[in-house]
Amino acid sequence: MRELRARWSALAADIEAATPAGRDRAVDALRALAILGVVLGHWLVTSLTVADGGLRGTSPLLHMPWLAPVSWVFQTLAVFFLVGGRVAARGYASARERGISYGAWVGQRLGRLFRPVAAVLVLWTVVAGGMLLGGVEFDTVRTLVRLVLSPLWFLLVFAALTAATPLVARLHPLWPAAVVAGVDLWRFGPGGPEWIGWVNVAAGWLVPFTLGAAWSRGAFARRGRLLLLVAAAAAAACALVLWGGYPASMVGVPGADVSNLDPPTLAVVAFGLAQCGLALLARDRLARLMRRPAAWARVAWVNRSAMTVFLWHQTAMMAVTALGLLLPARLPGLHTAPDSVGWIAVRVLWLPVFAAALGLCWAAFRIHEQDRRSRAGAVTAARRAPGPSAKEITHA
Template sequence: MRDLRDLRGLRGLRALVRRVDDATPPDRDRAVDALRALAILGVVLGHWLVTAIVPDSGGLHVASPLRHLPWLAPISWVFQTLAVFFLVGGHVAAKSHASARARGTGYRAWLTVRLARLFRPVAAVLVLWTVAAGCMLASGAGLETVHTLVKLALSPLWFLLVFAALTAATPLVARINPLWPLAVVLHVDLIRFGLGGPSWPGWINVAAGWLVPYTLGAAWTRGELTRRSGWVLLTGGAAATAGLVLWAGYPASMVGVPGATVSNLDPPTLAAVAFGLAQCGLALLVREPLGRWLRRPAAWAAVALVNLSAMTVFLWHQTALMAVTALGLLAGSPLPGLHTVPDGLGWVPARIAWLPVFAAGLAVCWAAFRTYEQGGRGSGRGGPRVVRVHRPAPKSVRRA
């Protein structure tokens, strides 16, 4: 009987894979979806690997292995993938806006659809954590602990705000040469670090820094980025990053480290932007082989399903981490890799062993909240189209 159920499950999975593959338009650039999925998953895994919630006498505080074990900085080079997300975002938004104009869809209608897809899932996160914060404070939890947890849970929202602002400005910034925002980042860092100026101009780089890969994405849409461009971006960005870290004093970690005097990401520095250029170049180089690999129906189905819930995964991955950490406290003693200070080599394999548990927690969050992202999608005017995998014969896969 069990073998029969397994066989039926396998057949159902194969049928789902076939439906997704058959529903995909032949001209769809599958590699773009794969790059977006990889960027989201890179951020999720990076946070799970470098964020430790450690209990102490004052409550809970966040620690990072990158502070105690700085030689682990290359981990941040692999999993800090936001530049790729902005590259894809600029490419997709520019293409979508051009298509909307060709159809006669107005800017307001186009923008409403784009932003609704970003912010519909946000409401659930805000409501849940507002209630959770109130309950924790009412139960006697320390203000510092509540602040730590809420800040960690809502930290992904800064990214959405920047991305939404750039999306809204797409008609204005789509034709900006990426060298212009790059020059802004260079001059801001020169004021901050080279001339000993105040730190507040660094926040200009929150817009300028992410505008660089976003405008690269728009240039990609216009056909201005070739394979040669990918090599130039990869080699030039990598060389600039190495020089800035080795000789200009920039941190080696491409993510923020608690207690560090300078963060490459908060706000973005010239080193982070140069590193992002290298990542964008690599993305352009792997696009064609990635597209060939995604002709396999199973590989493409996995990518398509991740993209259907990309914002849900992104918004709830920190909550999943904290839920597992909180449940682990019921064990009565600190669990290695979960509650212990990340100051030794043994912490690394212990934390890796927790990754499947974090993934299970995220799966619970996904099951509970995915409808906030998927429920409003459809084929309305100017809007994206999406495969409804539960239907026997969907007409199309979601348009970028």
């Protein structure tokens, strides 16, 4: 244990030394918190139970609606889009200053997003085909594949907004918010078409994305403006839930008539604005925390493999669940219905096991998140020592 701590301290010191002086570490910290929030949220509110001879997806939010505040803590996608908007706007502005074409810039940005997706799709195509050929029930295979593929909608929207950065970077966040409000009025009004809600998939996430772009231009330097944003957005979200008929949960609940997330509603947009305001208020404190080499090393490590962690966290959970089925008894918190406080307590105990399985997925598939040059460096580094080098981590 002492040797492991010494190695980690040495790596943290190397990462600190290799980090460019002008890097905004608070941005990396917010991105890491957003990714980890999504992962932990999925692990806590997604459950696979044994029913009718197969696996079925359900959620503790369906059986215990009073758990809705959990979704307020772990539904952190708005913060990810906030950071994405800031990074995209600054990156595109920097590329123009250096004479880099839009095609080259967007190709590099989207390549980092989509390279890891290919590995997920190939593996699950083989696994799903093998399960069907082996006689596994179709509904079970569909449940598992849906859990794997459902996070990809976020990646597609994020990629589209990133590609549209030159067009939307100067857009005021109130404009897409107004579109969301108009769509909800039409959708939930008398005779409103359900399909119109899908307009909010772009408009809803454009709100925090353009907020991040405004942040890149130096907006929100005054804490008073941020406090006003948080107060107004939080009040709007509460009013919409209490008197507007919107669900209290900020994530989808199986079987619910209305989902705040699928597609996004005005309630989740208001909630996301409040969340983004809190994130911006916390940036100075995060920047101070990131001056500690040990804290910064952890954040840099997560950012280096953010897409790998995001894409494989559901697979890790399902792998643990499937292996548990080999035992003669059904395991509480893993295969049992999420309908009691006891299930929650046991589920928390499973989180380290899910994390260990995710670590195995990370070790196997993180190479796909790197470009060719980084892969060549990673292979060379792997011959010297396991894991990425400090330079590779800090230049993610």
